[in-house]
Amino acid sequence: MYEFADKTIKYLNKRYIEIFRKLKRNVRSLAKLDEVTTLGYVTETYKQLNEITTPMLIEIAKRAYKDANPDGTLFDMWVLGYLDAFNPTSTYIYTKEAERKKFRTYEAIMSRNADVKSFDTAMRYWAQMVAEYAIEITDVATLQAYRDIGIKKIIWFTEEDDRVCHICRERQGKVYDIDKIPPKPHWGCRCYYIPVKQ
Numbered sequence: 255m256y257e258f259a260d261k262t263i264k265y266l267n268k269r270y271i272e273i274f275r276k277l278k279r280n281v282r283s284l285a286k287l288d289e290v291t292t293l294g295y296v297t298e299t300y301k302q303l304n305e306i307t308t309p310m311l312i313e314i315a316k317r318a319y320k321d322a323n324p325d326g327t328l329f330d331m332w333v334l335g336y337l338d339a340f341n342p343t344s345t346y347i348y349t350k351e352a353e354r355k356k357f358r359t360y361e362a363i364m365s366r367n368a369d370v371k372s373f374d375t376a377m378r379y380w381a382q383m384v385a386e387y388a389i390e391i392t393d394v395a396t397l398q399a400y401r402d403i404g405i406k407k408i409i410w411f412t413e414e415d416d417r418v419c420h421i422c423r424e425r426q427g428k429v430y431d432i433d434k435i436p437p438k439p440h441w442g443c444r445c446y447y448i449p450v451k452q
Contacts, residue, residue: 255396255446258317259388262310267381273302274377281368292368293360300356307384311337314388315395322399322449336394337387342437348387355380386441393438393447400449401432408432408447419443 277299281292312333319328337348344351359376366372400408410425412418418426421439429450430436438445 256389256392256444259314259392262314263381263385263388266307266310266384269306270303270377270381273299273306274373278368278370278373281363287364287368289364292363296356296360296363300352300359303380304352308334308337311384311387311391315391318392318395319399322396323403326399326402328395328398332398333391333395336391341387341390343390343439343441343443344383344386348383351383355383382441389442389444390438397432397435397447400447405449406432407450408435409450410435410445411448412445418445 277295280295281287284291312330315333315336316328319326340347355376358379359372362372362376397408407429410422410428410430412422412426414426419440422443422445425436425445435447
């Protein structure tokens with residue numbers, strides 16, 4: 255279910271390493287930390303992150319939708335609308351959180367005098383957020399595809415491994431109305447939905 259999302263995240267993580275290394279080099283090249291210049295570097299970094307991440311999240315959503323509904327089409331605006339809406343699992347809005355991470359990175363760099371930990375932490379938080387949204391966007395696009403072909407109910411399935419939490423284990427095999435599926439109980443939940451054929 256998440257194979258394409260996983261491959262995409264691996265690719266993106268390599269790009270994130272390059273982008274954060276460039277930020278580190280740029281900031282460390284300053285003779286003295288300068289607030290305006292540092293904010294400019296951080297702003298450019300997060301602009302680049304968004305420029306490579308958003309199209310890939312759109313592609314993940316389109317691929318998931320197509321897998322569930324080969325005859326249908328998912329539009330970019332639908333995905334962008336999802337990224338700009340409240341997410342019950344993460345409890346934030348992707349676009350707002352991306353902006354907040356930018357300012358947190360800037361503050362960390364300035365307060366820690368550009369130590370290595372500032373850059374590594376910022377990169378890790380960004381990568382974790384995107385990985386979570388890759389899973390989420392796969393789920394919501396799949397559910398939208400099911401709705402578009404008239405599916406009314408789904409069955410909740412877990413990965414059935416030793417990492418399944420007790421909440422997900424209790425939901426294993428349960429049938430839910432497609433519009434009343436409980437939100438995933440935690441970040442990184444890789445439970446998935448199978449349609450109930452009518």
